[in-house]
Amino acid sequence: MAMLEITGLKKAFGGIQALGGVDFHINEGEVVSVIGPNGAGKTSFFNVISGMFPPDEGEILFEGENIGGREPSTITERGIARTFQNVRLFPNMTILENVMVAQHCRTKQGIYGAIFRTEAFKQEEALIEERAKDVLSFFGSRLMGYRFDQPAFVLSYANRRRLEIARAMATQPKLLLLDEPTAGMNPRETKELTGLIGKLRDERGFTIVVIEHDMRVVKNVSDRVVVLDHGVKLTEGTYDEVSTNEDVIEAYLGRPAGSES
Amino acid sequence: MTNGQLDWRKVIRTGLLVGVVMVFTSAIGMVEDFDERPVVVGILSLGFLALFWYVPRAAYKVGDEEVLEGMEVHPPTFQNVIAGAAVGAIGGVVLSVLVFAVNALDLRGVFVRLSPQLVKTLTFSESAADPNLAGVLVLILISTVLGAVGGGLHLVSDKLRRQIVFTVGAVVVVALLEDVISQILRTFGLSALVRAIYRDAALRLIPAIVVAALGFFVGGRERGGESRIRAYLADPDPTQRTRKSLFVAGVVLVIVLVAPWVLGSLLSEILATTGIFLLMGLGLNIVVGFAGLLDLGYVAFFAVGAYTSAVLTSPLSPFFNPEWPWWYTLPVVIVIGAISGIFVGTPVIRLRGDYLAIVTLGFGEIVRITFLSDAAAPWFGGAGGIRNIPGIPLGFDTISGSDPEYIMYFAAALVVLAAWVSYALLNSRVGRAWTAMREDESVAEVMGIDTVRSKLSAFVVGAILASLGGALFSAKLGSIFPTSFELLISIVILVIVIVGGMGNILGVAAGAVVLIGVLGGPRQPGLLQEFGEFKLLIYGVILVYMMLQRPEGLIPNIRRSRELHHEELSQDAWLGATPSEDTAGEGAPA
Numbered sequence: 001m002a003m004l005e006i007t008g009l010k011k012a013f014g015g016i017q018a019l020g021g022v023d024f025h026i027n028e029g030e031v032v033s034v035i036g037p038n039g040a041g042k043t044s045f046f047n048v049i050s051g052m053f054p055p056d057e058g059e060i061l062f063e064g065e066n067i068g069g070r071e072p073s074t075i076t077e078r079g080i081a082r083t084f085q086n087v088r089l090f091p092n093m094t095i096l097e098n099v100m101v102a103q104h105c106r107t108k109q110g111i112y113g114a115i116f117r118t119e120a121f122k123q124e125e126a127l128i129e130e131r132a133k134d135v136l137s138f139f140g141s142r143l144m145g146y147r148f149d150q151p152a153f154v155l156s157y158a159n160r161r162r163l164e165i166a167r168a169m170a171t172q173p174k175l176l177l178l179d180e181p182t183a184g185m186n187p188r189e190t191k192e193l194t195g196l197i198g199k200l201r202d203e204r205g206f207t208i209v210v211i212e213h214d215m216r217v218v219k220n221v222s223d224r225v226v227v228l229d230h231g232v233k234l235t236e237g238t239y240d241e242v243s244t245n246e247d248v249i250e251a252y253l254g255r256p257a258g259s260e261s
Numbered sequence: 262m263t264n265g266q267l268d269w270r271k272v273i274r275t276g277l278l279v280g281v282v283m284v285f286t287s288a289i290g291m292v293e294d295f296d297e298r299p300v301v302v303g304i305l306s307l308g309f310l311a312l313f314w315y316v317p318r319a320a321y322k323v324g325d326e327e328v329l330e331g332m333e334v335h336p337p338t339f340q341n342v343i344a345g346a347a348v349g350a351i352g353g354v355v356l357s358v359l360v361f362a363v364n365a366l367d368l369r370g371v372f373v374r375l376s377p378q379l380v381k382t383l384t385f386s387e388s389a390a391d392p393n394l395a396g397v398l399v400l401i402l403i404s405t406v407l408g409a410v411g412g413g414l415h416l417v418s419d420k421l422r423r424q425i426v427f428t429v430g431a432v433v434v435v436a437l438l439e440d441v442i443s444q445i446l447r448t449f450g451l452s453a454l455v456r457a458i459y460r461d462a463a464l465r466l467i468p469a470i471v472v473a474a475l476g477f478f479v480g481g482r483e484r485g486g487e488s489r490i491r492a493y494l495a496d497p498d499p500t501q502r503t504r505k506s507l508f509v510a511g512v513v514l515v516i517v518l519v520a521p522w523v524l525g526s527l528l529s530e531i532l533a534t535t536g537i538f539l540l541m542g543l544g545l546n547i548v549v550g551f552a553g554l555l556d557l558g559y560v561a562f563f564a565v566g567a568y569t570s571a572v573l574t575s576p577l578s579p580f581f582n583p584e585w586p587w588w589y590t591l592p593v594v595i596v597i598g599a600i601s602g603i604f605v606g607t608p609v610i611r612l613r614g615d616y617l618a619i620v621t622l623g624f625g626e627i628v629r630i631t632f633l634s635d636a637a638a639p640w641f642g643g644a645g646g647i648r649n650i651p652g653i654p655l656g657f658d659t660i661s662g663s664d665p666e667y668i669m670y671f672a673a674a675l676v677v678l679a680a681w682v683s684y685a686l687l688n689s690r691v692g693r694a695w696t697a698m699r700e701d702e703s704v705a706e707v708m709g710i711d712t713v714r715s716k717l718s719a720f721v722v723g724a725i726l727a728s729l730g731g732a733l734f735s736a737k738l739g740s741i742f743p744t745s746f747e748l749l750i751s752i753v754i755l756v757i758v759i760v761g762g763m764g765n766i767l768g769v770a771a772g773a774v775v776l777i778g779v780l781g782g783p784r785q786p787g788l789l790q791e792f793g794e795f796k797l798l799i800y801g802v803i804l805v806y807m808m809l810q811r812p813e814g815l816i817p818n819i820r821r822s823r824e825l826h827h828e829e830l831s832q833d834a835w836l837g838a839t840p841s842e843d844t845a846g847e848g849a850p851a
Contacts, residue, residue: 050707051707052703052706052707071706071711072703072706072707073706073707073709073710073711073712076707076708076709077709081708081709082707084704088701088704090696090697090700090701090704090705091700092696092700092820092823093693093696093697093700093820097693097696100693101693101694101696101697101705101708101710102708102709104690104693104694104708104709104710105709105710105711106709107690109689109690109691110690110691110718111686111691111718111722113689114685114686114688114689114690114691114692115681115682115685115686117685121689124690125689125690128690151820151823153823167708171708171709
């Protein structure tokens, strides 16, 4: 059974049909890229899966259970985490805190433990910190050491993207949704992140859906590519199949002049 | 001043502003009322201080040059003095127009405080009917000279300027704090010294000069005591740091324990009131400062706590009067406070920002009006409230409002509790969730934080602290009425939090001390009882000034302050970092 199975997903904003009946599935351990021209509905697709907007129609089965329309926090707790296209960190929290706070739904100490500083509270705090550091260490030394106590807004653009991925990892998800993880990165950083996406699956065992514009990244990371256009799935298949598909080329570039049928 | 030249339009504008401020101060009766309170015997009264303080300040400000990067900076010249003098002169002329207007036209129908008495005060003359022309000229002259002095402050070195400000400040503070200082001196049997320093609550001339000299000396020192303490506490070695923090905390504790006996009952009373408001400020700080929920009906929980405790202790409680000792009511107060927090919180918690503020404002009023209503009168006594609340039994004695020294201990204990709760929660899973929620609510939700639950927990903790404050309040006053829980209290507590520094425990303490301790609560006297009915006006002025000049508060929370100056900071951060090129091309498949 597929880990995530979506059938007939529809979402409209006023008169705009952002998603017009999308079918999608991903199996455990897969890396699937979602591509498509601007306005194709890729980010809306993520927003609906992560619960930021409820779907109008359709089913989102995650591990056999319909999560469509659930609260975002519940969906995160079930094991889906995401990053944002326009990086949305907690800019005034420190780097360590950003990652610590993401473990909220995996921990349970409340007001009582905090006020009386119980043993259980102290142990949990230590565990949260340890896990946070572990997640940050995934990105080498970039987010380590003196960085822990710096506010997130001082980070460079690429580091903000890395921190956002770390924050998503800290929620201990099964499925990671990465929304344009390499946007705004230079070629070297892009290449490095491409490698990291592979490592996310191989070493950390995440199943990954990634929205990406950079075709070199798509080519290198994806097991399968899904193409969206105008809110519907145009085609899907391996990178080679998709990249030679007439419809896909047309969606991106338009029809060649004089080929009017 | 631009290009080193006088900008006359700015000078005239500032001068007119100074005039308007002086006319306003006179018209609301501040000058006249405060004139009865001398600051330095025979030289300065509080009235004239209120009238003229703005002249040198504005005259100094008018000479400020806007410093732009890469632009030439002009050294201050004698023109600053001229500009300052002009500002003062224009202000003085505007004020003298008022003097003549009061005489020529009868304005008392509208402005009751524009009386002949005011004219007499302003012109230093014996009778108002014949305004002393010389007096008016003196008025303009004083204003001009003060303006010139204000402008001239540009010409002296930074150090000297600070010393001058400290000198004036020291005299004013020592004169205004006459109550405290003489009380302390009397406690140590130095009544003779009190008589030597003060006459009619004002400084005598020679002591004033001594105080001025001390101020001059202190102002010349490089570092203040506060930064010294800070440097002392910032020990890199954590065990040393803990030890030093404990030492400082111990010193503060001893001061608090000794304070009521040195300060006498009037000042202890003020401290006790400050403590209760500080307790509520800390509670509201959790709701507003930590979780970012603007609650304008906070007084509701204060009222609930006070009524719970009153009903359970007072023999005159109309419906149910078990006459428990105060101590037994505390768990009940906590439980009922928490329940009322959930009760108010649940329906409003999904609202954001302004809407939340408006609805909570409504709930605050609903609670007050419920206690006031005839329908609830059989339980809570309606407008008559609940009387004969016995106070806090302590074995050997029962503590009530007539023992403010002990009430102060209780207030201090509760404040310590609230401070610990604030600190402990902020550095925990719950507190991090609050911070994240305040920064970006929808992202916090996507990161797995149940925002409804988080908000509710902030509401409940805040409600419990406020209801504990209410329990102490009812024991202190001995009788409570619905009118004790008006909207003004919610607002004053919010102002304490904002002025002090939202999200910062020390900041809230500073806010409570400045607003409640020094100025006084809505109905409680503060150190400066002179301000009396002008208290709320001064609250407003402080609030507006802080919003414009220092929105992060007196002692800001670092994070809050960053949020407020976010644009500047992120610009700096971007300049410092090397942003990577946008390489995310909209490339077609190869």
